Amino acid sequence: MTDQARRDEIEANLAAILDRIASAAAAAGRHPGSITLVVVTKTFPVEDIRLLADLGVRDIGENRHPEAADKATALSDIDLRWHFVGQVQSNKAARIASYADVVHSIDSSRVVRRLGMGAEADGRLVTCLVQVSLDPQSRGGSPGAESVGPGRGGAAPDHAAEVADAVASTPGLRLGGVMGVAPQGEPPARAFARLGEVARQIRGRHPSATMMSAGMSGDFPDAIEAGATHVRVGSAVLGSRPRLR
Numbered sequence: 001m002t003d004q005a006r007r008d009e010i011e012a013n014l015a016a017i018l019d020r021i022a023s024a025a026a027a028a029g030r031h032p033g034s035i036t037l038v039v040v041t042k043t044f045p046v047e048d049i050r051l052l053a054d055l056g057v058r059d060i061g062e063n064r065h066p067e068a069a070d071k072a073t074a075l076s077d078i079d080l081r082w083h084f085v086g087q088v089q090s091n092k093a094a095r096i097a098s099y100a101d102v103v104h105s106i107d108s109s110r111v112v113r114r115l116g117m118g119a120e121a122d123g124r125l126v127t128c129l130v131q132v133s134l135d136p137q138s139r140g141g142s143p144g145a146e147s148v149g150p151g152r153g154g155a156a157p158d159h160a161a162e163v164a165d166a167v168a169s170t171p172g173l174r175l176g177g178v179m180g181v182a183p184q185g186e187p188p189a190r191a192f193a194r195l196g197e198v199a200r201q202i203r204g205r206h207p208s209a210t211m212m213s214a215g216m217s218g219d220f221p222d223a224i225e226a227g228a229t230h231v232r233v234g235s236a237v238l239g240s241r242p243r244l245r
């Protein structure tokens, strides 16, 4: 594909997504400006991110270290906000804190500590979202279960406030709010409604934690209906990815 054809493709997809975000916002009685589109660029080349930036996208999502670090370095000449949306391994947390502006996937106090140390060492302030497991079996939160679901991760809903408190009391970190991924086998609207409930609880304790990151290519309108402030869209903008795992 020529560069121009790729640009046209991304531009058309982006326009369609922004349109659908605006419609979903209107249907929910919300201002479209209250919703930020994070384009998830994992597996796609830095040239695509340059095209996105040219088309006005500032918020870029990545899910793996060091792929994310390499891209942030390669694109340090443009002003982008880097969102780390993948599982954070605690031995990589400090390095992630050196380039991520927002980490969406905080689900344990251990990761909070490591991320905070990294942010402090680099003199940065990293916004953190507590990832809440929306898997139906994690409802009610089995005691001591910090993390549930292979790969997907997330704190059990009952445990989320504790992780949020840990973020809020850690120098170098700022508590932004919550994040969730809708599980298979349940209407996403139901899962996002549970996330909205946890978001409200956490806002009750930390009023500035107003962010709710929810919704991907297949379900972002439902997430907007439930109050998402940040939607993470990849394939609907960039096309299908080669399967990774």
Ligand SMILES: *Cc1c(COP(=O)(O)O)cnc(C)c1O
Residues within 6 Å of the ligand: 040, 042, 063, 085, 086, 181, 215, 216, 217, 218, 232, 233, 234, 235, 236
């Ligand atoms: C890849 C990814 C997305 C984007 O998924 P699409 O279905 O391609 O829109 C969103 N959130 C997370 C956590 C991801 O890993």
